[in-house]
Amino acid sequence: LNNIRTTVVGLGLIGGSVALSLREAGRVVTGFDVDDLRRQYSLDHDLIDRDAVTLESAVRDADEVFVAVPVLQSLIVLQDLDEVMSDEAVVVDAGSVKVPVVEHMQALKHAAHMVGGHPMAGREVSGPEHADPNLLKGRNFFLTPNAHTSPDVVHSIGVMVESMGAFPIVVDAHEHDRAAATTSHLPQLMSTVLAGMAGDDVLNYVGSAFRDATRIAASDSAMWRDIFVSNRDPLVSTAQEFLHRLQMAIDLIDRDDRPGIERLMLDGKSRAQLVAER
Amino acid sequence: LNNIRTTVVGLGLIGGSVALSLREAGRVVTGFDVDDLRRQYSLDHDLIDRDAVTLESAVRDADEVFVAVPVLQSLIVLQDLDEVMSDEAVVVDAGSVKVPVVEHMQALKHAAHMVGGHPMAGREVSGPEHADPNLLKGRNFFLTPNAHTSPDVVHSIGVMVESMGAFPIVVDAHEHDRAAATTSHLPQLMSTVLAGMAGDDVLNYVGSAFRDATRIAASDSAMWRDIFVSNRDPLVSTAQEFLHRLQMAIDLIDRDDRPGIERLMLDGKSRAQLVAER
Numbered sequence: 001l002n003n004i005r006t007t008v009v010g011l012g013l014i015g016g017s018v019a020l021s022l023r024e025a026g027r028v029v030t031g032f033d034v035d036d037l038r039r040q041y042s043l044d045h046d047l048i049d050r051d052a053v054t055l056e057s058a059v060r061d062a063d064e065v066f067v068a069v070p071v072l073q074s075l076i077v078l079q080d081l082d083e084v085m086s087d088e089a090v091v092v093d094a095g096s097v098k099v100p101v102v103e104h105m106q107a108l109k110h111a112a113h114m115v116g117g118h119p120m121a122g123r124e125v126s127g128p129e130h131a132d133p134n135l136l137k138g139r140n141f142f143l144t145p146n147a148h149t150s151p152d153v154v155h156s157i158g159v160m161v162e163s164m165g166a167f168p169i170v171v172d173a174h175e176h177d178r179a180a181a182t183t184s185h186l187p188q189l190m191s192t193v194l195a196g197m198a199g200d201d202v203l204n205y206v207g208s209a210f211r212d213a214t215r216i217a218a219s220d221s222a223m224w225r226d227i228f229v230s231n232r233d234p235l236v237s238t239a240q241e242f243l244h245r246l247q248m249a250i251d252l253i254d255r256d257d258r259p260g261i262e263r264l265m266l267d268g269k270s271r272a273q274l275v276a277e278r
Numbered sequence: 279l280n281n282i283r284t285t286v287v288g289l290g291l292i293g294g295s296v297a298l299s300l301r302e303a304g305r306v307v308t309g310f311d312v313d314d315l316r317r318q319y320s321l322d323h324d325l326i327d328r329d330a331v332t333l334e335s336a337v338r339d340a341d342e343v344f345v346a347v348p349v350l351q352s353l354i355v356l357q358d359l360d361e362v363m364s365d366e367a368v369v370v371d372a373g374s375v376k377v378p379v380v381e382h383m384q385a386l387k388h389a390a391h392m393v394g395g396h397p398m399a400g401r402e403v404s405g406p407e408h409a410d411p412n413l414l415k416g417r418n419f420f421l422t423p424n425a426h427t428s429p430d431v432v433h434s435i436g437v438m439v440e441s442m443g444a445f446p447i448v449v450d451a452h453e454h455d456r457a458a459a460t461t462s463h464l465p466q467l468m469s470t471v472l473a474g475m476a477g478d479d480v481l482n483y484v485g486s487a488f489r490d491a492t493r494i495a496a497s498d499s500a501m502w503r504d505i506f507v508s509n510r511d512p513l514v515s516t517a518q519e520f521l522h523r524l525q526m527a528i529d530l531i532d533r534d535d536r537p538g539i540e541r542l543m544l545d546g547k548s549r550a551q552l553v554a555e556r
Contacts, residue, residue: 086538120385120485125551139485170456170484174435179483189470189531193523197460198553205457206556207398207417209494213465216487217550218430221543228531228539238475239528243521245471250517253506254465261506263501268470272402272495274475278484 002035005030006160007062008048009055009077011038013066013123014221016093016131018164019047024133025163032058056084062088064160071095075104082108092117095182097230098144098173106146109182115157116144116173118180119166137165144173145190168252181234186242188224189235191217216237283308284438286326286331290498291317291401292372293346294409296442297325300344302411303441310336320406328421334362342368342438350504360386363375368418370395374458375508376422376451381401384424391431394422394451396458397444404498414420415443422451459512464520466502471497516522 004027011033019029019042031048032055033039052058059081060154067074067081074093074129078101081091091114095101105114120140123130127188145154147215158168164246195217198206228235252260282305286297289311297307297320309326310333311317327379330336335503337359339342345352346357352371356379359369375481376394383392397416401408417440423432436446453457473495476484545554 122412122485122487142483171482176483179480180515182480183483183488186475187487189527190472190491190524191541191550193520193527194465194468195546195550195553196542197464198549202457202460203556204418204449204554205398205420205461206553207400207462209465210461211401211553211556212490212493214550214553215490216544217543217546218554219547221540221547224543225536225537225539228393229536231532232531232534233497236528236532239531240526242475243524243528245474246468246517246521249467249471250514250521251516253510254318254514256510257509258503258507260335261503262499264474265470265495265502268473268492268495269497269499271476272469272473272492273437274427274481275473275484275489275492276496278481278489 004028004063005031005061006064007052007059008064009058009067009081010069011042011047011128012068013128013130014119014121014135015066015122016042016047017126017133017135018066018068020131020133021136021164022160023049030058030062038128044183045128047128047131055080059085059089059155062086062089062195064156064232065092067091067093067246070223070226071097071101071230074101078108078114079106082110085110087114088155090156091115092160094119095230098142098176098182100230102144102173106148111146111148112150113153114146114260115154116146117157117161118142118144118176122219124216124218126223132164132236139166140168141168142176142246143168143170144176167228177231178234181231182238185227185231185235188219189228189239190217190242191215206278220226282306282341283339284342284344285310285330285337287311287336287343287345287359288347289320289325289406290346290399291404291408292399292404292408292413293344294320295411295413296344296346296372298409298411299442300416300438301325301327303440308336308340315409316406323406324444325406325409333358337363337367340364340367340433343370345369345371348501348504349375349508350377351406356382356386356392360388361489363388367391368431370421370438371392372397373489374462374505376420376454378508380422380424380451389424389426392424393427393432393435394424395435395439396420396422396454400497402494402496404501417444419444419446420454421446421448422454423448426532455509456512458546459509460516463505463509463513464516466494467506467517468520469493
């Protein structure tokens with residue numbers, strides 16, 4: 001195990017955390033980022049064993065490549081990687097939307113050695129200065145093979161995922177994106193819109209519920225913009241469903257339908273309890 | 279201070295927590311609840327010094343009365359209290375909606391000795407078994423006088439609030455209800471509606487964002503039904519505003535307006551950061 005060489009491309013919150021975690025698991029980690037400041041920080045704070053100043057030199061000798069850049073950027077990185085990676089290396093990404101990534105991968109020369117990935121971990125802060133080796137511990141890490149991905153590659157990425165204490169789960173990319181639209185992208189959008197309603201007139205009345213509901217609105221804006229546009233159709237569809245349900249709830253309140261409101265609350269409560277057990 | 283006798287009416291999460299906290303602050307606390315099980319539990323677990331089996335016996339000798347029952351019930355309790363309380367006692371409630379309470383109070387004989395109250399504290403669990411003497415510590419506790427409330431009464435309730443480590447803030451009941459609709463009642467409604475979308479097909483994809491966003495949907499259903507109907511007009515108005523903003527956000531995504539999406543995210547982020555500092 002001590003000889004596995006992993007390259008992390010993109011040294012943000014996820015990349016930095018993965019690098020730390022993989023180092024702790026005994027891998028030799030090379031880090032690359034187009035942002036020199038992030039690269040230098042990662043080197044100075046021992047998130048990585050060594051750095052590289054070009055993608056080519058970063059991945060030349062790598063056994064594994066972990067791509068942790070915003071999802072639209074990852075399409076370009078994968079294309080570049082395809083030209084410079086060795087024929088033995090395996091590649092996984094960490095984008096929150098999987099269909100565009102997987103469709104892009106399967107058109108590349110090294111498609112068989114590439115698999116989509118999505119760790120269910122994130123925070124409202126960004127950058128390598130928040131790297132945490134335990135960020136992925138105990139979390140699901142979805143793997144979405146493309147049409148050409150070799151089963152051996154899925155296996156070896158699964159071993160890497162497990163070495164970080166996360167649980168690899170192989171799923172279909174379309175199913176993933178539809179579900180993530182509801183469980184991740186919609187809550188982000190709601191949080192952003194709610195935060196926009198926090199005018200100065202109501203700030204005094206903010207309690208823990210509002211703080212909790214708007215916390216993730218402070219997350220990286222460019223990253224989320226990319227996620228939203230990459231998963232447009234599933235997100236618009238689930239957000240319209242939410243709008244429809246909220247309008248029905250408002251109607252119940254508007255016409256003082258107390259039994260109807262209580263049924264709505266009890267249904268939400270029973271689903272929330274199922275969610276809490278996950 | 280050791281001689282102040284406080285009666286807590288309603289031994290749920292808030293009432294039990296207030297009782298514990300006031301006991302720790304040196305008051306002698308009598309507890310009353312129409313639910314014998316809650317009363318007995320509170321006695322057995324030393325949340326209160328003594329119990330009473332009728333409202334009349336509970337408040338006969340009380341210097342202070344803290345009413346902690348669901349908001350619609352509190353209107354009946356206040357009416358009953360008005361008949362049996364001493365002319366020296368001061369009364370505060372803890373309901374999340376203040377206009378109906380304050381309007382009700384000011385029609386009573388003891389209106390001058392009554393003030394509306396709303397501690398900005400709550401949890402997704404209910405009942406005296408979750409009582410926590412620190413629940414209100416560091417939290418704002420809004421006080422809404424009615425037209426006849428004596429300034430001395432506001433002062434003495436303020437002292438009681440401070441003895442629990444909370445911050446008394448005197449505000450207008452209408453302003454309170456409009457703001458609370460946005461900061462508290464709307465997030466609760468959103469959480470309930472979102473939780474209702476957690477079908478079995480997406481449970482595997484639940485991460486911390488979804489768990490956080492649906493946590494409060496597990497709160498007491500009957501209590502929230504009462505809050506929603508008691509604050510109908512402000513809640514419907516702010517929820518429609520949210521719907522409108524969410525629809526605009528969906529439109530930005532649907533037409534792939536990336537600069538527009540990023541402006542929306544950055545605005546939400548800056549408001550969320552202001553909220554987090556509160």
